[in-house]
Amino acid sequence: MTHQDPDCIFCRIVEGSIPADIIYRNNHVLAFRDIAPAAPHHALIIPLRHIVSLSDLTAEDEEVAGHILLAAAPVADILGIRQSGYRMVFNSGADAIQSVMHIHGHVIGGRSMGWPPFPGEAVVHGQ
Ligand code: AMP
16 A cells, blocks of 8 residues: 555554454545544544645545545444434644544544534634
8 A cells, every 4th residue: 555654553554454443445535433432423534545634635635535525424324323413523733632643534423412612721823
């Protein structure tokens, strides 16, 4: 597999050297259950190719970015939450607490959710 980072835990899941509870796969993306679920149902959709974050997507990634979104509904179906509703979240960078530097969409559901999702005190950045 090209465009992989040997130090990236999600690239290692893609290549099969680290186990994961894989629930969906096609030629572009892989989805597996989150090891520390934040909701009754929680899966991650990742591109097979190593891309760090939303902020690192380029025009070259247009097709794979589309495939990440297109996987949401089938993954929600597999989790049994397509009808009840779900949220897809991309944490990007420090303020969003991105902890794995391989872009991933969290698909969470199985309970009602609040909005806006900002518990705790705010540290305001940006313009
Ligand atoms: P983020 O904070 O948006 O970078 O989310 C990273 C997510 O990856 C967290 O929800 C972790 O629980 C999850 N995670 C980390 N390592 C693994 C793993 N080996 N298998 C499944 N999920 C993982």
